[in-house]
Amino acid sequence: MTVMPHAPLPACAGIGLRSPHYEAVLAQRPDVGWFEVHSENYFAEGGAPAHYLERVRADYPVSFHGVGLSLGSTDPLDPAHLGRLQALVDRFEPALVSEHLSWSSVDRRFLHDLLPLPHTREAVGHVAARIQQVQDCLGRELLVENISDYLRYDQADFSEWEFLVETARAAGCGLLLDVNNIYVNACNHGFDAYAYVDAVPPALVKEIHLAGHTVNDIDDGTKVLIDTHNRPVPAPVWDLYRHALKRLGPRPTLVEWDADLPPLAELVREAHTAGALLESAGDVPA
């Protein structure tokens, strides 16, 4: 099956749509380019989530960001989960559909966390075939996102960025580049975040994520950055984003904030900061 490109999202800034903001979004119609939702939160056919998403969708483009498909698992893909995603895509016609380059289930047990894959040839081949299966089922391109992770396996045929690019090429999918996750992993595993961004072919990147993280002291006496999405985007992540825009050109950019949600106005302000950077990057060829 040919994967058809859908109505493209302009390279502007969007925010996540979260239930505590439903009423405020409809009342204020904030000046943001688009909204992203977690696909699984809209799997129910009825009730409040679908009601509000329908109204938001009438005025804004939306993007579906999945957390539960378990792309990297060695279990078969769950046809029921995929079916519900398909129904959602048919109903709301999102501009983008994305998932994570990770696994979250084995032997039919779901772990509800984005767990790291080893950066091996075996994993590239496995997950690329699964991404193709999802693209064939949905009849459209899937974007896969680089995750934050906290440990590395002994086995590795590739660096993290090689693994990401190899997978996207083998699968024929696009990338959702999470700049915060690159920064978090660079600090946690000791590599150069800027070199990572430079190694990603611009043509593969269709969306960018920005978010905040926390710095935690752990039991072995070291500090670990954890991808918590519960605070503003910090200065070093904005710096890396500026570099990414210079290198990749402007891309639709989402400010993610999932826990300890601020008032809608604060989220919108973060999106405007990203929007201003996108505009000044606009003269770089995409």
Add this chain to the structure above:
Amino acid sequence: MTSLRELQRDFAGALFDERSPDFTPQPARFQIYRNNVLSNLVDALASVYGAVKALVGDEFFEHAAERYARRTPSLSGNLNDFGADFGAFLATLPGASDLPYLGDVARLEWSAHLALLAPDAGPADFSALAALAPGEQERVRLRLHPSVHLLESPYPLLRIWELCQPDTPQTGAGVSLDEGAARLLVARPRLKVEITELTPGPFALLAAVHEGQGFAVACERALEVDAGLDIPAFVQAQAAAGVIVDWEV
């Protein structure tokens, strides 16, 4: 070399078994995953079972939810599907025997959770229903909103549940279990879940419809427990409320 399958099995096994041999040379890093996975599952239970949590207290809840999460595999990639039998599990815990109604409160909260996730169903045109000839009316089947759940408990369940809601003013007054049994209708006719206490006649009628009985049988069962029930008025009110959504002959 470990295959991807073996690696995922070892990882998942070590997540739930603190005594498992070190999965990685970085055990402190692995502990982050143990914490994340458990707290995601515990948070999911807490978001469904708020009244249970208020009844048993934060510490007991956390402990019970962790034990449940370790032993109960989540079988769906959608976290909303997790926790169906948490109430039954709670009832087996030694500390819970002081609260005999705990399992019923959990059942009510799971029903409300499912009601939230149910499909929508619009109201049908009921005007032709009243115009049916008496013989035809007996063959009518009513259809309830897909979010409807009917619960019976020997305890004053709605009063207990209300007392545990965060917006209920805490007056210090408790609920006497002598207030007796509850028959509850849980439904989400529009956006919000509504929990309503029913008397025996209306409860018997809706329960019969819910289990697939025709209108004639449902009326019979309702009149057995409440001979004076004004059935047309009750059906009309439930249709207006969006609980009865359709009918067929």
